[in-house]
Amino acid sequence: MKNESLKNIAIKELLLQLADDDFIHSYRGAEWLGLAPHIEEDVASASISQDTMGHAAIYYKLLDELGEGDADKLAHDRPAKERRNAIILELVNGPGYYMKDPDYDWAFAVVRNYFYTQAKAIKVQSLHSCSYEPLAEVAQKVQMELYYHLMHWKTWFVQLLGSGHEEAVLRMKAAIGKTMQDFAGVFSLGQYGEEMVELGLIEGEADLKKKWIEAITPIFESVGLAATIEIGMARGDGRNGQHTEDLEKALETLSEVYATDRAASW
Amino acid sequence: MSTVQLNTEEIYKLLEDVKDPEIDTVSILDLGMVEDVTVSGQNVSVKMLPTFLGCPALSIIQKNVETALRQLPAVKNVSVEFLRSPSWTSDRITEKGKAGLKVFGISPPPRQMKSDGSWHVDCPYCESTYVTMENIFGPTACRSILYCKACKNPFEAMKPMIKII
Numbered sequence A: 001m002k003n004e005s006l007k008n009i010a011i012k013e014l015l016l017q018l019a020d021d022d023f024i025h026s027y028r029g030a031e032w033l034g035l036a037p038h039i040e041e042d043v044a045s046a047s048i049s050q051d052t053m054g055h056a057a058i059y060y061k062l063l064d065e066l067g068e069g070d071a072d073k074l075a076h077d078r079p080a081k082e083r084r085n086a087i088i089l090e091l092v093n094g095p096g097y098y099m100k101d102p103d104y105d106w107a108f109a110v111v112r113n114y115f116y117t118q119a120k121a122i123k124v125q126s127l128h129s130c131s132y133e134p135l136a137e138v139a140q141k142v143q144m145e146l147y148y149h150l151m152h153w154k155t156w157f158v159q160l161l162g163s164g165h166e167e168a169v170l171r172m173k174a175a176i177g178k179t180m181q182d183f184a185g186v187f188s189l190g191q192y193g194e195e196m197v198e199l200g201l202i203e204g205e206a207d208l209k210k211k212w213i214e215a216i217t218p219i220f221e222s223v224g225l226a227a228t229i230e231i232g233m234a235r236g237d238g239r240n241g242q243h244t245e246d247l248e249k250a251l252e253t254l255s256e257v258y259a260t261d262r263a264a265s266w
Numbered sequence B: 001m002s003t004v005q006l007n008t009e010e011i012y013k014l015l016e017d018v019k020d021p022e023i024d025t026v027s028i029l030d031l032g033m034v035e036d037v038t039v040s041g042q043n044v045s046v047k048m049l050p051t052f053l054g055c056p057a058l059s060i061i062q063k064n065v066e067t068a069l070r071q072l073p074a075v076k077n078v079s080v081e082f083l084r085s086p087s088w089t090s091d092r093i094t095e096k097g098k099a100g101l102k103v104f105g106i107s108p109p110p111r112q113m114k115s116d117g118s119w120h121v122d123c124p125y126c127e128s129t130y131v132t133m134e135n136i137f138g139p140t141a142c143r144s145i146l147y148c149k150a151c152k153n154p155f156e157a158m159k160p161m162i163k164i165i
Helices: A006-030 A041-066 A071-076 A106-127 A134-159 A166-189 A190-198 A207-220 A243-254 A256-260 B008-015 B056-071 B095-103
Strands: B025-026 B034-040 B043-049 B078-080 B129-134 B143-148 B154-158
Touching: A006 A041, A006 A106, A006 A134, A006 A190, A006 B095, A041 A071, A041 A134, A041 B129, A071 A256, A106 A134, A106 A166, A106 A190, A106 A207, A134 A166, A134 A207, A166 A207, A243 A256, B008 B034, B008 B043, B025 B095, B043 B056, B056 B078
Parallel strands: B043 B078
Antiparallel strands: B034 B043, B129 B143, B143 B154
């Protein structure tokens, strides 16, 4: 990308962050298929994952239009170190393996999904006034679909924490603690963050984070949680290519078919 | 060599036969998915709006549009493009489309949501208003699952997709 304008680089970086976030988030969501707590949830989380994969695909398509290669290649054929997703989104659903003894943690799924969906809603809202017109257009459509996702995860979050059921509350609190440790990575805009803001692509990290805290604080309060929300990046910043082994394993699994025949049509 | 002149009316007529692959009582025109049709010589360009971004039926619809229009001998090339803007909203569904949905057992989407974000639909079978929402999400991205307490039928409803400001 040496001879490219800074503007082009910043646009591509932002698109990669948005695409990679939704891509791995959708993958982790899809891993719940057949394992969700009840059949209605199986339908709901599968539907949400499908929408989310559609969002990743449209961002990859915008990258394709900018000459970065087609969506399949971007989704399947980039090693972990080239991915820009936030680390919290790549972490496994729990110990075990999908096909064998999955000991997945629904509380972690609910917290991660609610936190991320709320953060995504704030980012997408900000993208409505993105100076890169194609992204502003896509954001309008994504936001409409996101409305239902957010409603869904907020309901789970409030119901499990407000249930008065001891195990539910304990597990939800543990999941909140775990998620917060790495959640700042979702707001990171990476090494071209300042340029993104200066070019009018998206609001800055601090503003996005502030809006997110404003959105979740009343929900925390409604379930009697003290609203001191401190988020960090314990495992590093995924925007700059730092990732865990969880991502490597996920990419290996999901690109298994693609890797056997790269020329096959999908 | 004489060529038959194509007109957009003919094209729209053929598009009426292109149904939603999963709801065969509703055409893509009734759903409001067709934004623009242009004819230039023997080339037809159809611009469409995706209902949901991740809808797996989009490529099937695209293929079906191409197949339908190629029936006309005068048509040489068909290009189908999904636009990013404007966004498809559920109020684009025509009255005929709503009637078609009901025939299939799907309640059409309401025009508005209440101020708390909730919405209401009536049973497509018995018109009863005594219904419960079982799942906002359904068998496809655009549908929800409900249950009618009056006639004891489960049914589906098309989700309202409305611009939220």
